[in-house]
Amino acid sequence: MDFDFTDEQNMVRDGISRLIREEYDFDTRRKVIASESGWRPELWAQLAELGMLAAPFSEEDGGFGGATEAMIIMEEFGKGLAVEPFIPSVVCAGGALKHGGSAAQREEYIGGIISGEMIFAFAYAEPRGRYDLANLETTAKADGGDYVINGHKAVVIGAPWATHLVVTARTSGGQTDKDGVSVFVVDKAAQGVSTRDYATVDGRRASEVYFENVKVSGDALIGEADNGLPLIEKVVDEATAAVCAEAVGAMKVTNETTVDYSRQRKQFGTPIGSFQVLQHSMADMLMEYEQSVSMCYLATIKLDEDDATRKKNVSAAKVRIGQAARFIGQSAIQTHGGMGMTDELAVGSYFKRLSIIESEFGSVDHHMRRHIALTAG
């Protein structure tokens, strides 16, 4: 049994946590998310310089780690509510390329991701697909050696900042068939790609992305044609584990903030932290957090096992962490009283991020259903 991190992993933690601490105080974040661009490209460059964008990649791809490094980084992102597109670019697109990309694609694109020169968004969700990764109305039709993509992708996180997209599309079969899904790299500037950009309620930026007869060459295909679903499932599981880690970081700060507030805030002549009903609530928040840390580790550790084991554990983690995110977020607001409802205190922003994480890469219900399907019989 060993829950310790290697020296190298501890260095990653130190590096990212210092950066978040120094660069991500709450007032700065507030200004950044309200600014026109909504993020800090210069911080992305700093992340690249520190090697953070290389952390989840193997040495042969120019990196030095894997899922544990991604977990460490996202936990710190969660503590600072960082909005930079680490999950879309590094975990999702990077994951698709490292597991499915050709040598040439890996060299070109993973190199670009690591250096920070290329920023990817992951266009997998669709307006009516809910969390079913195979339910695709977007099509990619073979045209000689090329493909022509048509469709509409929903709520593509980080797309306004992206230079490239990883896109899922149907190359054959019916709308929900497991076969016939393919994955492509598309330059965001390609002819026929258009976006509608907007902010999200938790302070990030996203786009609706439309493809109208977007022509890509056969080289744009990641992995096998028609057999992209297993690849995408693996990538989404890695992203799910990463967002679980982000939730854990956000929960930690939420809990600490709540305990601090309960010590300072007085009602009826005494700190509210002396009221037993709030003490028990905060004890429950702590227990929810610790269980979440455990499930986050479990999901991360099992990412490289066989498909069924990976899926079962990732779903278990997302169920538990989705529930904990709701409990901790709501309890934190309740304990802060009216002040928790204001935009002024950070706790509201943590609550909002935790609320959206609940459904990101699949809601509690979705993962419960998948867990049932994998464990039944």
Add this chain to the structure above:
Amino acid sequence: MNLEFSEEEKAFRAEVREFIENNYPQDIGTRGVQDEMSREDLLAWHKILGKKGWSTPAWPKEYGGTDWTPTQRYIWGEENARMNTVMPLPFGVAMVAPVIYTFGNEEQKAQHLPGIRSGDVWWCQGYSEPGAGSDLASLKTTAVRDGDDYIINGQKTWTTLAQHADWGFFLCRTDPDAPKPQMGISFILVDMKTPGIEVRPIKLIDGGHEVNEVWLTDVRVPATNLIGEENKGWTYAKFLLAHERSGIAGVARSKRGVEQLKEIAAAEMLDGKPLIEDMGFAQKISQLEIDLSALEITELRTLAGEQAGKGPGPESSLLKVKGTEIQQRLTELTLEAVGHYGAPDFRSFPDDGSNDFPIGPDYAHHAAPTYFNMRKTSIYGGSNEIQRNIITKMILGL
């Protein structure tokens, strides 16, 4: 035991329904966290009701009440919820007016009650202060007598829709040396245009502006604006809070919310079937409906007791706790139901004057802000923790 409404009550319901259908201005929006409605929109239905004599059904007949029974008033509330009307704001009609007609003098009644009935005068509530939330008695705003005036200094907070208010009712400390914090507080009416009043918006986590800070610096108001006796304000404040809590269960509005949730769940697809046919999600909706039925019957039992002459007692705490829990669960399920399209912030789209947001289904746009906003319901009006304290003390005797 009979859960049926009487023939008279059914006829009353039909009359109410017909009036709303024929008279409710269809061009105004719905009040909610989503759209900041104009003062005119918020008052439009109030003014129509004022002319009909239905804006103040709960008042005594002599001041313009309707003599409706509690059951009729319940039916009235239900029919308005069914039509999702923008009801008269409670600050004038349900809060300050009962204080004025119960404890005010004749001049005060004559000056203030007509404007409240007609909807011409907008009131706001100056109770809460920073540092004095559920512990209201610890308030610090002072009113010092100076000749024929009081001079008020202090800061109020959570003042709902004060940006539109003509008048406010304020709790102020008039005797700082009183032996208990509840003593030495006075209930004073303040014209919001008086020099020295500054209303500053508080931005909430849903992005909206519905509450404010009100700063009072040397605000000089005539001593004739004092309600009742000096230093007896706590009595009037408690009387008012009892009125505030009635109707807080929100059963009728929640019923309508469940219908909307079902419409969303019927439109959203899961595995090629409507979400509402998914056993897991269907169970959650059913649980909500079952709990809502229990709350509704409990409210009707309270109502029957009230009709038999028993005033609303600590059971109103139960209605508040269970009612707000259901309201919150409803917003959680609605956010769950809309899936990915819960995340976009509709406020980030340019306001081009049209109501068409460019992405996702219409019903998704307000799911997240409503969920965020409704967290307030277990905090305001005496937090749910405080309500449970009241239940343990007043009902259980612990």
